[in-house]
Each structure stands twice: as C-alpha cells, then as structure tokens.
Amino acid sequence: MKLGLLSEFDAAHHLPGYQGKCARVHGHTYKVEIMVEGPVGDDGFVMDFYQVKKYLNSALEEMDHKDLNYILPNPTAELIADRLFKRLKEDLKGTVVSLVSLKLWEGKNKWAMVER
Numbered sequence: 001m002k003l004g005l006l007s008e009f010d011a012a013h014h015l016p017g018y019q020g021k022c023a024r025v026h027g028h029t030y031k032v033e034i035m036v037e038g039p040v041g042d043d044g045f046v047m048d049f050y051q052v053k054k055y056l057n058s059a060l061e062e063m064d065h066k067d068l069n070y071i072l073p074n075p076t077a078e079l080i081a082d083r084l085f086k087r088l089k090e091d092l093k094g095t096v097v098s099l100v101s102l103k104l105w106e107g108k109n110k111w112a113m114v115e116r
Contacts, residue, residue: 001040002100005052006033009060013068013075025067031105032060032084038097047097059087077104077112085114 012027034056038046063084068075072083081104089099103113 001046002035002037003046003049003052003097004033004035005049005056006031007053007056007060008032009064011063011066011068015076016069016074028106030063030080032056033103033105034088035100035102036092036097037100038095041096047095052097055088055091059084059091062087077106077110080104080106081112081114089116 008029008031010027010029012025014025015022017023034052036047036052040046063071063080068080072079081102084104085099085102088102092099099116101113101115103111105111
C-alpha cells in the first residue's frame with residue numbers, strides 16, 4: 001500500500017552561470033510531496049503518518065531557511081529533489097516502508113519529481 005505526505009520549507013538560492021532573473025539571489029516556498037510504500041501491519045498501519053512526517057521534516061531541516069548555494073553548488077529544482085530523495089531513501093532503510101517518489105514544487109506551478 002502507498003502513503004503520501006506533503007510538507008514545505010522556505011529557502012533562498014541563485015543559479016550560477018544562468019542568464020536571467022534566477023541568477024540573482026531570490027527565495028521560494030518549496031513544497032515537497034513524498035510517497036512511501038509498504039505492507040499493512042497487524043496494527044492496520046503501513047507506517048503512522050506522524051512517523052513519516054518525522055522522517056520528511058528531518059530531511060527538510062537541512063534546507064529550511066537556508067541559502068541553498070551553501071548546500072549545493074547549483075541548486076536547481078532537479079538537484080534539490082535528487083538530494084532530498086537520496087537522503088530520505090537512506091533514512092528509511094531498515095523501516096517497513098520504502099520511498100517510491102518525491103515531488104518538489106519550486107513556487108506554485110513548477111515541479112521536479114524523482115521516482116525509484
């Protein structure tokens with residue numbers, strides 16, 4: 001069975017070498033949606049949403065209210081999504097769920113998605 005969870009964080013960045021507005025420092029409210037998958041246990045849960053949220057928020061903490069250029073040399077939506085996906089995939093090892101996908105919205109209408 002699959003579960004989904006949505007959270008958000010705020011961060012600033014600029015795109016080095018980019019020709020356009022995004023070359024300047026600016027900020028976004030990023031939304032992150034994850035999907036995990038696992039069996040339904042005897043307790044009726046795949047994993048308690050509270051636990052899934054703890055894993056997601058722990059991964060987002062690294063980026064929340066930060067300048068993403070200190071974390072990634074070229075913080076595009078694609079590379080931010082990839083970093084978060086790899087972090088969560090590793091964090092969830094040894095649990096009853098595995099990460100299926102992560103979708104990162106940069107603002108309202110733009111997103112990048114990583115799937116296993």
